[in-house]
Amino acid sequence: xxxxxxxxxxxxxxxxxxxxxxxxxxxxxxxxxxxxxxxxxxxxxxxxxxxxxxxxxxxxxxxxxxxxxxxxxxxxxxxxxxxxxxxxxxxxxxxxxxxxxxxxxxxxxxxxxxxxxxxxxxxxxxxxxxxxxxxxxxxxxxxxxxxxxxxxxxxxxxxxxxxxxxxxxxxxxxxxxxxxxxxxxxxxxxxxxxxxxxxxxxxxxxxxxxxxxxxxxxxxxxxxxxxxxxxxxxxxxxxxxxxxxxxxxxxxxxxxxxxxxxxxxxxxxxxxxxxxxxxxxxxxxxxxxxxxxxxxxxxxxxxxxxxxxxxxxxxxxxxxxxxxxxxxxxxxxxxxxxxxxxxxxxxxxxxxxxxx
Numbered sequence: 001x002x003x004x005x006x007x008x009x010x011x012x013x014x015x016x017x018x019x020x021x022x023x024x025x026x027x028x029x030x031x032x033x034x035x036x037x038x039x040x041x042x043x044x045x046x047x048x049x050x051x052x053x054x055x056x057x058x059x060x061x062x063x064x065x066x067x068x069x070x071x072x073x074x075x076x077x078x079x080x081x082x083x084x085x086x087x088x089x090x091x092x093x094x095x096x097x098x099x100x101x102x103x104x105x106x107x108x109x110x111x112x113x114x115x116x117x118x119x120x121x122x123x124x125x126x127x128x129x130x131x132x133x134x135x136x137x138x139x140x141x142x143x144x145x146x147x148x149x150x151x152x153x154x155x156x157x158x159x160x161x162x163x164x165x166x167x168x169x170x171x172x173x174x175x176x177x178x179x180x181x182x183x184x185x186x187x188x189x190x191x192x193x194x195x196x197x198x199x200x201x202x203x204x205x206x207x208x209x210x211x212x213x214x215x216x217x218x219x220x221x222x223x224x225x226x227x228x229x230x231x232x233x234x235x236x237x238x239x240x241x242x243x244x245x246x247x248x249x250x251x252x253x254x255x256x257x258x259x260x261x262x263x264x265x266x267x268x269x270x271x272x273x274x275x276x277x278x279x280x281x282x283x284x285x286x287x288x289x290x291x292x293x294x295x296x297x298x299x300x301x302x303x304x305x306x307x308x309x310x311x312x313x314x315x316x317x318x319x320x321x322x323x324x325x326x327x328x329x330x331x332x333x334x335x336x337x338x339x340x341x342x343x344x345x346x347x348x349x350x351x352x353x354x355x356x
Contacts, residue, residue, distance in 0.1 A: 003131075005043075006209045007037065009267055010126055011045035012184055017130065018092055018116060022050035027090035027113075030059040031076045036094040038118060042094045050093075056083055058097070059173065068229060074313060077104040087113065092177075093201055094118055098285075101302045101315065105183070113128075114177040117185040119266035120284040128187035128270050131173025133345065137267045138174040140342045141332075142191050143168045148327035151195070153261055153296050156335075157207040163263055164199030168306040171262075173291070189268030194306045198230040200260045206318050210278060212241070213247065213286045214317040232301060233258040249314055256313035261303050265325060266295040267335060269345035273321060273352040289319045292297040293345060294336040 020026060021343035026046035030039045039055050046053035058076040076097055077083055084104050087093050095117045099105035109115060118125070145151070151163040173188035204226040208210075211219055223237030236242050236249075249257050268291040275288050290297050302308075302313035323334040338344045 002035070004040065007041040007243055008036045008044040008048070009124060010047050010122075010129070013042045013129070014116075014118075014125075015042070015051075015092075015177060015253065017178065018114065019178035020046060020049045020051050022092040023092065024051040025089070025166070026051045026053045027087050027092065028053065028055045028094045028096065029058070029067045029077075029087065029099070030055060030096045031058040035119065036095050042118075045132070050051075052193055055105050056086060056270065058083065059165070069293075072118045075099050075102045075104060077102070078266075083220055084108065088092035089113075100183075101311075101313075102181070103304075103311075105306060105331030109181045109183060111354055112180040114126075115183040116177055117183070120187060120287055121279075124275075124284075125187060128175075128268060128291075130187065130189070134189050134267060134269075135174040135307075137343055137345060138172045138189065138191055141265065141267060142172050142330065143172060144327055144340070145191060145193055149327055150326075152202075152326045153192070153263075153323050153333075154326075155205065155207060155320065157205040158186045158225070159205045159320075159323065161200065161205065161228060163193075163195030163201030165193060165195065167196040168194035168303070168308065171306065174267075185287060187268070187291070188287055189271070189293075190264055190266040190297060192260050192262040192297065192306075193261060194303050194308060195231060197308070200228055200231045203227050205242075206298070206320060207322075210315065210318060211273075211286075212245070212318055213276075213289050214315055216244070217276065217286055220318075228260055231260050244314070252312065252314040254312045254314060257301060258309050259301060259303070259312070261299040261301050261310070261312045261315070262297070263299065264297050265293045265321070266293055266297065267343070267345070269293040269319050285317075290317055292319060292321075294321075294333060294338060296320045296333070330337060 027040045043053040093115045170193045175188045177184040206224045224238040224242040226236040271288045271292040298318045303310045322336040
């Protein structure tokens with residue numbers, strides 16, 4: 001872990017990107033003893049920029065927190081009206097708890113508070129620090145996605161699935177938020193949307209070496225095949241990984257757990273697919289895998305962040321490598337490489353070619 005001064009320096013740079021300055025209020029939401037050094041660093045950074053910071057520290061983390069292997073949507077803010085009302089009055093809320101997919105987060109956003117989620121390890125915050133070019137490429141990607149009526153992706157393992165678009169908006173994550181009511185995640189670098197509730201059909205084969213981030217934080221060992229019809233998972237077949245996932249999803253006893261959620265691609269050229277294998281413990285959401293340059297993020301479960309009605313606590317994120325993406329049958333990615341110049345990033349000259 002960094003020294004307090006260095007951590008505060010990095011947080012200051014981040015809050016500057018978020019437009020924090022004189023006369024603004026910055027709320028830092030924490031729970032129990034989790035990420036107290038993060039809270040201190042953000043409080044110090046906000047003060048340096050002339051803002052008025054305060055820490056809303058709740059007694060303990062939610063029993064459904066991701067760190068505990070549980071679901072999403074239930075937060076320490078649930079039924080805590082005084083805390084929610086206090087956070088709604090802030091210009092910027094730094095979320096150290098993980099409120100995503102919760103009703104409380106949506107209410108705070110609707111009040112105009114911008115929200116920055118920050119739960120990744122400090123070294124990842126530094127290494128994957130957002131850039132103006134990353135934002136440009138995410139925004140360029142979003143313009144393409146907003147104009148499309150279909151999103152189809154394939155891979156050599158047998159994936160071929162089509163999402164009918166238009167029911168839900170496109171959400172961008174480029175690592176900071178400077179607009180009222182907007183949510184983002186530091187670090188990030190990808191975009192997403194959702195197919196129509198009954199408009200996702202085909203099959204998705206999550207191949208060996210792809211990743212299940214939420215909830216397992218592990219590389220897939222045996223291919224898993226998802227059969228999808230009318231926006232719902234109808235079958236999951238494969239080896240041990242498929243068996244484990246079926247059991248996990250069944251544990252929620254919730255029919256909505258089998259809905260197909262968001263879809264999108266990663267733009268963060270500084271992300272490394274191998275990083276998860278180097279970490280001795282699971283910390284945060286491993287956004288690095290989800291935002292990895294040229295990936296496809298296939299997700300199931302809740303879609304309230306897009307304005308949908310699926311509020312299941314069973315959320316699965318599966319970053320997939322070496323996929324091809326077609327918008328209205330026009331290629332965007334081929335085997336994990338962007339084919340549109342405006343979406344390409346400068347990368348290390350020694351970067352190896354994608355595994356075929």
